[in-house]
Amino acid sequence: MAAGGGRPPGPDSSLEPYVQTRIFKIIVIGDSNVGKTCLTFRFCGGTFPDKTEATIGVDFREKTVEIEGERIKVQVWDTAGQERFRKSMVEHYYRNVHAVVFVYDVTKMTSFTNLKMWIEECNGHAVSPLVPKVLVGNKCDLKDLIQVPSSMALKFADAHNMLLFETSAKDPKESQNVESIFMCLACRLKAQKSLLYRDVEKRPGRAQKLEQSRDAHAR
Numbered sequence: 001m002a003a004g005g006g007r008p009p010g011p012d013s014s015l016e017p018y019v020q021t022r023i024f025k026i027i028v029i030g031d032s033n034v035g036k037t038c039l040t041f042r043f044c045g046g047t048f049p050d051k052t053e054a055t056i057g058v059d060f061r062e063k064t065v066e067i068e069g070e071r072i073k074v075q076v077w078d079t080a081g082q083e084r085f086r087k088s089m090v091e092h093y094y095r096n097v098h099a100v101v102f103v104y105d106v107t108k109m110t111s112f113t114n115l116k117m118w119i120e121e122c123n124g125h126a127v128s129p130l131v132p133k134v135l136v137g138n139k140c141d142l143k144d145l146i147q148v149p150s151s152m153a154l155k156f157a158d159a160h161n162m163l164l165f166e167t168s169a170k171d172p173k174e175s176q177n178v179e180s181i182f183m184c185l186a187c188r189l190k191a192q193k194s195l196l197y198r199d200v201e202k203r204p205g206r207a208q209k210l211e212q213s214r215d216a217h218a219r
Protein backbone atom coordinates (compact mmCIF):
# COMPACT_ATOMS: atom_id res chain seq x y z
CA MET A 1 0.00 0.00 0.00
CA ALA A 2 1.31 3.45 -0.86
CA ALA A 3 1.86 5.73 2.13
CA GLY A 4 -0.55 8.60 1.71
CA GLY A 5 0.33 12.12 2.77
CA GLY A 6 3.64 11.29 4.45
CA ARG A 7 7.11 12.27 3.31
CA PRO A 8 8.10 10.04 0.41
CA PRO A 9 11.07 7.86 1.19
CA GLY A 10 14.08 8.68 -0.95
CA PRO A 11 17.82 8.71 -0.86
CA ASP A 12 18.18 12.45 -1.49
CA SER A 13 16.06 14.50 0.89
CA SER A 14 17.06 17.76 -0.85
CA LEU A 15 14.81 16.73 -3.73
CA GLU A 16 11.76 16.64 -1.50
CA PRO A 17 9.46 19.52 -2.31
CA TYR A 18 8.44 20.24 1.27
CA VAL A 19 10.95 20.09 4.06
CA GLN A 20 9.38 20.49 7.44
CA THR A 21 11.52 21.32 10.42
CA ARG A 22 10.19 21.47 13.93
CA ILE A 23 11.67 24.08 16.21
CA PHE A 24 11.85 23.37 19.92
CA LYS A 25 12.17 26.46 22.07
CA ILE A 26 14.14 25.68 25.23
CA ILE A 27 14.78 28.41 27.79
CA VAL A 28 17.70 28.39 30.21
CA ILE A 29 16.90 30.09 33.52
CA GLY A 30 18.76 30.75 36.78
CA ASP A 31 20.79 33.23 38.82
CA SER A 32 23.38 35.43 37.20
CA ASN A 33 26.84 33.87 36.95
CA VAL A 34 25.73 30.22 37.25
CA GLY A 35 27.01 29.54 33.71
CA LYS A 36 23.90 29.64 31.51
CA THR A 37 25.75 31.31 28.67
CA CYS A 38 28.67 28.88 28.94
CA LEU A 39 26.36 25.84 28.95
CA THR A 40 24.49 27.01 25.86
CA PHE A 41 27.82 27.76 24.15
CA ARG A 42 29.06 24.29 24.98
CA PHE A 43 25.92 22.67 23.55
CA CYS A 44 25.54 24.81 20.43
CA GLY A 45 29.16 25.60 19.61
CA GLY A 46 31.07 22.80 21.33
CA THR A 47 33.41 25.16 23.17
CA PHE A 48 33.79 27.01 26.46
CA PRO A 49 33.97 30.78 25.92
CA ASP A 50 37.18 32.44 27.14
CA LYS A 51 35.29 35.37 28.50
CA THR A 52 31.62 36.12 29.04
CA GLU A 53 29.71 39.18 30.05
CA ALA A 54 26.36 39.28 31.80
CA THR A 55 23.63 38.50 29.29
CA ILE A 56 21.36 41.40 28.49
CA GLY A 57 17.80 40.42 27.61
CA VAL A 58 18.37 37.17 25.77
CA ASP A 59 20.83 35.56 23.39
CA PHE A 60 19.65 32.96 20.93
CA ARG A 61 21.67 29.92 20.02
CA GLU A 62 20.56 27.15 17.75
CA LYS A 63 21.57 23.64 16.92
CA THR A 64 19.99 21.22 14.49
CA VAL A 65 19.89 17.68 15.79
CA GLU A 66 18.64 14.48 14.25
CA ILE A 67 16.41 12.21 16.27
CA GLU A 68 15.19 8.97 14.73
CA GLY A 69 15.59 10.39 11.24
CA GLU A 70 13.87 13.71 11.96
CA ARG A 71 15.86 16.92 11.79
CA ILE A 72 14.88 19.20 14.65
CA LYS A 73 16.04 22.72 15.37
CA VAL A 74 16.76 23.20 19.04
CA GLN A 75 16.44 26.93 19.66
CA VAL A 76 18.08 27.76 22.97
CA TRP A 77 17.13 30.97 24.72
CA ASP A 78 20.04 32.01 26.93
CA THR A 79 18.29 34.36 29.35
CA ALA A 80 19.68 37.07 31.62
CA GLY A 81 20.02 36.26 35.32
CA GLN A 82 20.26 39.86 36.45
CA GLU A 83 16.88 41.39 37.19
CA ARG A 84 17.70 44.70 35.50
CA PHE A 85 18.66 42.92 32.26
CA ARG A 86 15.65 40.64 32.12
CA LYS A 87 12.60 42.44 33.46
CA SER A 88 11.33 43.72 30.09
CA MET A 89 11.86 40.29 28.51
CA VAL A 90 10.29 37.85 30.95
CA GLU A 91 6.98 37.54 29.07
CA HIS A 92 8.88 36.67 25.89
CA TYR A 93 10.96 34.02 27.63
CA TYR A 94 7.94 31.99 28.64
CA ARG A 95 5.72 32.52 25.62
CA ASN A 96 5.20 29.23 23.73
CA VAL A 97 8.14 27.63 25.51
CA HIS A 98 8.59 23.91 24.92
CA ALA A 99 11.02 23.05 27.73
CA VAL A 100 12.81 24.73 30.63
CA VAL A 101 16.35 24.21 31.97
CA PHE A 102 16.85 25.54 35.52
CA VAL A 103 20.53 26.08 36.32
CA TYR A 104 22.32 26.54 39.65
CA ASP A 105 26.01 26.74 40.53
CA VAL A 106 27.14 23.80 42.69
CA THR A 107 29.66 26.12 44.39
CA LYS A 108 27.06 28.69 45.40
CA MET A 109 24.26 27.69 47.77
CA THR A 110 22.21 30.85 47.16
CA SER A 111 21.92 29.96 43.47
CA PHE A 112 20.36 26.68 44.60
CA THR A 113 18.00 28.16 47.20
CA ASN A 114 16.89 30.76 44.63
CA LEU A 115 15.61 27.96 42.38
CA LYS A 116 12.32 28.13 44.27
CA MET A 117 11.90 31.68 43.06
CA TRP A 118 12.72 30.75 39.47
CA ILE A 119 10.21 27.91 39.55
CA GLU A 120 7.57 30.26 40.94
CA GLU A 121 8.25 32.73 38.16
CA CYS A 122 7.89 29.97 35.60
CA ASN A 123 4.62 28.73 37.12
CA GLY A 124 3.39 32.31 37.31
CA HIS A 125 3.61 32.53 33.53
CA ALA A 126 1.14 29.72 32.99
CA VAL A 127 3.73 27.27 31.73
CA SER A 128 1.91 23.98 31.41
CA PRO A 129 2.91 21.18 33.80
CA LEU A 130 3.35 19.13 30.64
CA VAL A 131 6.30 21.30 29.59
CA PRO A 132 9.38 19.22 30.53
CA LYS A 133 11.76 20.83 33.01
CA VAL A 134 15.23 19.74 34.10
CA LEU A 135 17.61 20.85 36.81
CA VAL A 136 21.29 21.46 36.07
CA GLY A 137 24.02 21.87 38.69
CA ASN A 138 26.92 23.53 36.86
CA LYS A 139 30.65 24.07 37.68
CA CYS A 140 31.24 20.52 38.95
CA ASP A 141 34.89 20.89 37.91
CA LEU A 142 35.43 23.07 41.02
CA LYS A 143 35.46 19.97 43.22
CA ASP A 144 36.95 21.60 46.32
CA LEU A 145 34.39 24.37 46.36
CA ILE A 146 31.19 22.39 46.19
CA GLN A 147 28.48 23.72 48.52
CA VAL A 148 25.40 21.94 47.18
CA PRO A 149 25.53 18.19 47.91
CA SER A 150 24.17 15.92 45.19
CA SER A 151 21.76 14.33 47.65
CA MET A 152 20.16 17.69 48.39
CA ALA A 153 19.84 18.54 44.70
CA LEU A 154 18.40 15.12 43.92
CA LYS A 155 15.76 15.49 46.62
CA PHE A 156 14.77 18.88 45.25
CA ALA A 157 14.66 17.58 41.67
CA ASP A 158 12.49 14.63 42.72
CA ALA A 159 10.11 16.88 44.62
CA HIS A 160 9.64 18.98 41.50
CA ASN A 161 9.44 16.08 39.12
CA MET A 162 12.62 17.04 37.29
CA LEU A 163 15.67 15.13 36.16
CA LEU A 164 18.96 16.31 37.66
CA PHE A 165 22.17 16.78 35.67
CA GLU A 166 25.38 17.70 37.44
CA THR A 167 27.92 18.91 34.97
CA SER A 168 30.52 21.44 33.93
CA ALA A 169 30.39 23.72 30.91
CA LYS A 170 34.14 24.20 31.34
CA ASP A 171 35.44 20.65 31.52
CA PRO A 172 35.66 19.21 27.97
CA LYS A 173 35.22 15.71 29.42
CA GLU A 174 31.72 16.74 30.47
CA SER A 175 30.64 17.95 27.04
CA GLN A 176 28.71 14.74 26.38
CA ASN A 177 26.82 15.31 29.58
CA VAL A 178 25.93 18.88 28.58
CA GLU A 179 24.75 17.57 25.22
CA SER A 180 22.55 15.02 26.95
CA ILE A 181 20.65 17.74 28.85
CA PHE A 182 19.30 19.19 25.63
CA MET A 183 19.05 15.90 23.76
CA CYS A 184 17.02 14.39 26.58
CA LEU A 185 14.57 17.27 26.33
CA ALA A 186 14.48 17.14 22.53
CA CYS A 187 13.69 13.41 22.66
CA ARG A 188 10.89 13.98 25.14
CA LEU A 189 9.50 16.77 22.97
CA LYS A 190 9.72 14.68 19.85
CA ALA A 191 7.62 12.06 21.58
CA GLN A 192 4.91 14.65 22.17
CA LYS A 193 3.22 14.24 18.83
CA SER A 194 0.95 17.19 19.50
CA LEU A 195 3.78 19.63 18.91
CA LEU A 196 3.00 21.20 15.59
CA TYR A 197 5.41 22.26 12.90
CA ARG A 198 6.36 25.84 13.54
CA ASP A 199 8.75 26.27 10.67
CA VAL A 200 7.64 24.85 7.40
CA GLU A 201 10.28 25.70 4.90
CA LYS A 202 9.10 26.37 1.33
CA ARG A 203 5.46 26.47 2.44
CA PRO A 204 4.98 29.72 4.31
CA GLY A 205 1.19 29.73 3.91
CA ARG A 206 0.86 26.44 5.70
CA ALA A 207 3.38 27.42 8.33
CA GLN A 208 1.35 30.47 9.19
CA LYS A 209 -1.83 28.46 9.50
CA LEU A 210 -0.23 25.95 11.81
CA GLU A 211 1.29 28.70 13.89
CA GLN A 212 -2.13 30.32 14.25
CA SER A 213 -3.78 27.06 15.19
CA ARG A 214 -1.00 26.45 17.70
CA ASP A 215 -1.55 29.87 19.25
CA ALA A 216 -5.26 29.22 19.41
CA HIS A 217 -4.46 25.96 21.14
CA ALA A 218 -2.29 27.68 23.69
CA ARG A 219 -5.03 30.12 24.71
Ligand SMILES: Nc1nc2c(ncn2[C@@H]2O[C@H](COP(=O)(O)OP(=O)(O)OP(=O)(O)O)[C@@H](O)[C@H]2O)c(=O)[nH]1
Pocket (backbone or CB within 6 Å): 030, 031, 032, 033, 034, 035, 036, 037, 038, 039, 050, 052, 053, 054, 055, 056, 079, 080, 081, 082, 138, 139, 140, 141, 142, 167, 168, 169, 170, 171
Ligand atom coordinates in the same frame (compact mmCIF):
# COMPACT_ATOMS: atom_id res chain seq x y z
N1 LIG B 1 34.86 26.67 36.72
C1 LIG B 1 33.79 26.88 35.94
N2 LIG B 1 33.44 28.13 35.62
C2 LIG B 1 32.35 28.30 34.84
C3 LIG B 1 31.58 27.23 34.35
N3 LIG B 1 30.55 27.73 33.63
C4 LIG B 1 30.69 29.05 33.66
N4 LIG B 1 31.77 29.42 34.38
C5 LIG B 1 32.22 30.78 34.66
O1 LIG B 1 31.20 31.44 35.39
C6 LIG B 1 31.10 32.82 35.00
C7 LIG B 1 29.70 33.15 34.56
O2 LIG B 1 29.35 32.40 33.41
P1 LIG B 1 28.14 32.84 32.45
O3 LIG B 1 27.88 31.70 31.54
O4 LIG B 1 28.43 34.14 31.82
O5 LIG B 1 26.95 33.02 33.51
P2 LIG B 1 25.42 33.36 33.22
O6 LIG B 1 24.60 32.42 34.03
O7 LIG B 1 25.16 33.37 31.76
O8 LIG B 1 25.24 34.84 33.82
P3 LIG B 1 24.16 35.98 33.36
O9 LIG B 1 24.27 36.15 31.90
O10 LIG B 1 24.57 37.22 34.12
O11 LIG B 1 22.82 35.51 33.80
C8 LIG B 1 32.15 33.02 33.89
O12 LIG B 1 33.31 33.55 34.48
C9 LIG B 1 32.42 31.59 33.39
O13 LIG B 1 33.74 31.46 32.90
C10 LIG B 1 31.99 25.90 34.71
O14 LIG B 1 31.39 24.88 34.34
N5 LIG B 1 33.09 25.79 35.50
Ligand SMILES: [Mg+2]
Pocket (backbone or CB within 6 Å): 036, 037, 038, 053, 054, 055, 078, 079, 080, 081
Ligand atom coordinates in the same frame (compact mmCIF):
# COMPACT_ATOMS: atom_id res chain seq x y z
MG1 LIG C 1 24.66 34.82 30.42
